[in-house]
Amino acid sequence: MLLQAVFLLLLHCLGSTLGQYELCKSLVSTDEGSVWEQYACQPKSASMKDYMRIKVDPPGITCGNPPERFCTLENPYLCSDECDASNPDLAHPPQLMQDRERNGLLTYWQTVTWSRHPEPLLANITMSWNKSLELTDDIQITFEYGRPTIMVLDKSMDHGRSWQPYQFYADDCMDAFNMPPKRVRDLSPANITRVICTEQYSRWVGSKNEKNVKFEVRARFAVFAGPRLQNMDSLYTRMESMKGLRDFFTFTNLRMRLLRPALGGTYVQRDNLLKYFYAISNIEVPARCKCNLHASQCLLQDGNLQCQCEHNTTGQDCQRCRKGFKAKSWKAGSYLPAPNGTPNTCTIAGSPSGSNCECYGHSNRCSYIDYLNIVTCVSCKHNTRGQNCQHCRLGYFRNASAELDDESVCIECNCNQMGSVHDRCNGTGFCQCKEGATGAKCDDCVPGYYWKQGCYSNVCDEEMLLCQNGGTCYQNQKCICPPEFKGVLCQHSRCEAGKDCNAASSLHFSMATLLLCTLLSHLLAMLTAH
Numbered sequence: 001m002l003l004q005a006v007f008l009l010l011l012h013c014l015g016s017t018l019g020q021y022e023l024c025k026s027l028v029s030t031d032e033g034s035v036w037e038q039y040a041c042q043p044k045s046a047s048m049k050d051y052m053r054i055k056v057d058p059p060g061i062t063c064g065n066p067p068e069r070f071c072t073l074e075n076p077y078l079c080s081d082e083c084d085a086s087n088p089d090l091a092h093p094p095q096l097m098q099d100r101e102r103n104g105l106l107t108y109w110q111t112v113t114w115s116r117h118p119e120p121l122l123a124n125i126t127m128s129w130n131k132s133l134e135l136t137d138d139i140q141i142t143f144e145y146g147r148p149t150i151m152v153l154d155k156s157m158d159h160g161r162s163w164q165p166y167q168f169y170a171d172d173c174m175d176a177f178n179m180p181p182k183r184v185r186d187l188s189p190a191n192i193t194r195v196i197c198t199e200q201y202s203r204w205v206g207s208k209n210e211k212n213v214k215f216e217v218r219a220r221f222a223v224f225a226g227p228r229l230q231n232m233d234s235l236y237t238r239m240e241s242m243k244g245l246r247d248f249f250t251f252t253n254l255r256m257r258l259l260r261p262a263l264g265g266t267y268v269q270r271d272n273l274l275k276y277f278y279a280i281s282n283i284e285v286p287a288r289c290k291c292n293l294h295a296s297q298c299l300l301q302d303g304n305l306q307c308q309c310e311h312n313t314t315g316q317d318c319q320r321c322r323k324g325f326k327a328k329s330w331k332a333g334s335y336l337p338a339p340n341g342t343p344n345t346c347t348i349a350g351s352p353s354g355s356n357c358e359c360y361g362h363s364n365r366c367s368y369i370d371y372l373n374i375v376t377c378v379s380c381k382h383n384t385r386g387q388n389c390q391h392c393r394l395g396y397f398r399n400a401s402a403e404l405d406d407e408s409v410c411i412e413c414n415c416n417q418m419g420s421v422h423d424r425c426n427g428t429g430f431c432q433c434k435e436g437a438t439g440a441k442c443d444d445c446v447p448g449y450y451w452k453q454g455c456y457s458n459v460c461d462e463e464m465l466l467c468q469n470g471g472t473c474y475q476n477q478k479c480i481c482p483p484e485f486k487g488v489l490c491q492h493s494r495c496e497a498g499k500d501c502n503a504a505s506s507l508h509f510s511m512a513t514l515l516l517c518t519l520l521s522h523l524l525a526m527l528t529a530h
């Protein structure tokens with residue numbers, strides 16, 4: 001009886017963990033016939049090393065060109081091994097980090113030795129997938145001949161355009177990165193996405209004892225799902241509610257920066273540098289394609305992974321609705337409510353499931369207006385408006401090269417504030433200009449006007465409105481007059497009509513003086529003559 005109950009429970013557990021999110025749809029028979037029922041779904045976890053492209057830097061870091069001897073840390077006087085790129089049996093090219101080893105034969109990529117010490121021995125290994133992936137278990141890198149004493153794991157979420165550190169590794173975190181050493185188990189649910197430096201995978205324990213360097217995913221999952229990951233629903237619920245949690249496990253590229261090799265002790269022995277190098281036999285990246293819960297399959301197509309999108313979505317990550325299925329705007333499927341989630345399918349434009357209310361994907365809510373007896377879209381996005389979000393908001397105009405359901409269907413008018421009457425434009429983006437302004441955005445002036453925070457008609461110019469009496473025209477805005485003249489065009493003399501212009505007119509003054517002097521001298525001459 002008890003045994004049977006346990007067995008049933010076990011069966012139930014198996015059913016719900018194996019079956020969870022594996023199906024995107026199934027045919028269900030109802031009174032009205034068979035209909036497709038849709039479910040949130042995701043692809044299975046896979047070994048992503050099979051799909052990764054590996055690049056190592058700098059050029060010439062791989063050993064064997066020219067052939068080189070190397071020794072081991074444990075027995076530095078045993079230096080018989082040789083690396084020779086031209087001999088397939090002795091070559092150690094990068095692809096040996098991702099091969100499937102047969103017959104127990106260990107194959108590994110190996111670098112040149114640290115013969116240039118004290119110049120650091122640096123190597124980058126960049127892994128690209130050209131696809132968004134989500135980690136499902138620990139990343140594990142297997143080092144032969146000892147693990148690096150300093151390294152960094154980086155990740156990119158945008159195909160290598162930007163990078164961020166994922167985890168720091170050092171035998172002394174404070175010394176190498178000025179970070180206190182942490183373990184994943186020190187993390188609480190609130191800071192589980194913290195980037196840490198760990199000393200756990202860098203200390204010397206002998207090259208055969210511990211070969212692996214990990215990025216711990218399982219231990220992070222366990223914080224929410226329990227030690228044996230028995231409660232994945234709890235993790236999935238957190239994925240929806242906790243900001244940044246899902247993104248933390250998402251990547252398109254990974255990069256290892258190897259900064260210092262294993263030393264086999266505290267010091268570098270300068271008389272035997274042939275025992276220092278990096279060698280990696282395997283890189284394990286267990287992950288699933290990120291398909292936004294809209295696909296249960298992810299297949300290689302033309303050399304790239306591609307989600308096999310359901311729910312009438314499309315795109316490499318099912319990140320868009322298919323054409324003609326945009327009655328609602330696109331949404332990722334959701335793990336909520338547990339345990340089956342919500343598919344958030346794209347529905348056909350104008351279909352009954354869209355409540356007969358076409359919103360061209362700019363709104364996912366409709367509302368019935370009683371007194372008008374119409375159904376109308378609510379809160380149209382992407383700068384649209386109207387019953388069906390079919391118009392552009394004021395201040396925007398229709399993008400002629402975009403379809404009605406395109407997110408960039410409405411373009412901002414961008415009318416020049418100074419030059420235009422208001423911020424609205426006509427159907428082709430032309431603004432209404434104030435007097436003197438011109439151009440589609442009214443940011444230019446017609447001839448005869450000059451721009452100064454708006455258009456003003458010219459005061460002077462080189463043709464019609466000439467400055468007079470030697471004045472010069474300054475930027476069509478004013479005549480700069482000689483001291484004796486004034487007026488808009490310098491057309492007025494400063495001593496006109498009985499004004500006191502002594503100070504202004506020295507010429508007149510001296511003429512008067514001359515006259516006075518002549519008169520006085522005549523008078524003097526007359527007086528002295530008597």
Ligand SMILES: *[C@@H]1O[C@H](CO)[C@@H](O)[C@H](O)[C@H]1NC(C)=O
Binds near residue numbers: 057058122124
């Ligand atoms: C490794 O990558 C980093 C980041 O792009 C770069 O700064 C560094 O020079 C690279 N190192 C080597 C050895 O190529």
Ligand SMILES: *[C@@H]1O[C@H](CO)[C@@H](O)[C@H](O)[C@H]1NC(C)=O
Binds near residue numbers: 130305
């Ligand atoms: C990356 O994948 C996309 C979509 O599958 C494809 O169009 C593009 O050519 C791929 N790029 C490379 C470098 O393979």
Ligand SMILES: *[C@@H]1O[C@H](CO)[C@@H](O)[C@H](O)[C@H]1NC(C)=O
Binds near residue numbers: 187188190
């Ligand atoms: C994470 O939070 C716990 C407790 O809230 C704290 O003890 C621990 O130091 C934090 N870890 C990091 C890396 O900040």
Ligand SMILES: *[C@@H]1O[C@H](CO)[C@@H](O)[C@H](O)[C@H]1NC(C)=O
Binds near residue numbers: 036311312346348
């Ligand atoms: C997706 O489109 C097909 C027609 O191409 C239709 O039969 C199916 O019902 C649609 N699914 C959803 C969820 O709307």
Ligand SMILES: *[C@@H]1O[C@H](CO)[C@@H](O)[C@H](O)[C@H]1NC(C)=O
Binds near residue numbers: 402406408409
């Ligand atoms: C107009 O729509 C096309 C097609 O979607 C888009 O490529 C373009 O960027 C849009 N133009 C503007 C100015 O937004």
Ligand SMILES: *[C@@H]1O[C@H](CO)[C@@H](O)[C@H](O)[C@H]1NC(C)=O
Binds near residue numbers: 426
């Ligand atoms: C918008 O205004 C411009 C300039 O006045 C005119 O050429 C164009 O035909 C107008 N477009 C529409 C749709 O009215």
Ligand SMILES: [Ca+2]
Binds near residue numbers: 096098101106107280
């Ligand atoms: Ca291998």
